[in-house]
Amino acid sequence: MMPDVRAVVAIGLQGQFGLDGRLPWEGNREKAFVEDVERFFKLTRGHVIIMGPRTFVSVPEWAFKDRDFVEIRSSEPPAEVLARFPDRVVFIGGGPPVYEAYAPFIRHWDVNRLPYKGPADRWFDPRWLLKSPSGAVTV
Ligand SMILES: NC(=O)c1ccc[n+]([C@@H]2O[C@H](COP(=O)([O-])OP(=O)(O)OC[C@H]3O[C@@H](n4cnc5c(N)ncnc54)[C@H](OP(=O)(O)O)[C@@H]3O)[C@@H](O)[C@H]2O)c1
Numbered sequence: 304m305m306p307d308v309r310a311v312v313a314i315g316l317q318g319q320f321g322l323d324g325r326l327p328w329e330g331n332r333e334k335a336f337v338e339d340v341e342r343f344f345k346l347t348r349g350h351v352i353i354m355g356p357r358t359f360v361s362v363p364e365w366a367f368k369d370r371d372f373v374e375i376r377s378s379e380p381p382a383e384v385l386a387r388f389p390d391r392v393v394f395i396g397g398g399p400p401v402y403e404a405y406a407p408f409i410r411h412w413d414v415n416r417l418p419y420k421g422p423a424d425r426w427f428d429p430r431w432l433l434k435s436p437s438g439a440v441t442v
Contacts, residue, residue, distance in 0.1 A: 309393070
């Protein structure tokens with residue numbers, strides 16, 4: 304049995320996604336950015352989040368308490384990784400190559416567009432949404 308596979312991502316106004324291994328707007332204390340982080344941790348509480356090695360090392364220590372972060376590698380077939388969590392909700396946690404590979408399994412996308420206009424070295428690709436099964440919801 305496959306788990307319930309979901310994604311919660313935040314993007315800048317032009318699709319900015321990452322910068323130097325972090326969120327491009329990290330440290331911004333404006334309301335929209337603070338609320339986005341709070342919402343991410345609320346939605347993922349009690350669930351599994353799978354992520355590539357670079358995103359994994361960026362997770363703050365305190366976040367491990369309430370959710371199960373799992374580092375995944377490209378040598379692991381996505382279907383086999385997901386089959387390890389049959390009764391769980393699994394969030395795909397990035398980065399871009401991971402969304403690319405896992406998009407066909409993602410049943411719900413939650414995309415929050417933030418008021419950020421600055422630089423990035425990783426970008427959101429809207430084609431990921433089209434690889435997901437029909438019925439996937441985009442916010
Ligand atoms: N804005 C957002 O919502 C959001 C969300 C997540 C991440 N990010 C940002 O994204 C950036 C990090 O992403 P990144 O791509 O540089 O590094 P990453 O998080 O390490 O993710 C990419 C790596 O994941 C591994 N991987 C595991 N399973 C894979 C699969 N099935 N197919 C392909 N690759 C797989 C690969 O490394 P190996 O080949 O070595 O295994 C790949 O190079 C950071 O800036 C982070 O903040 C942003």
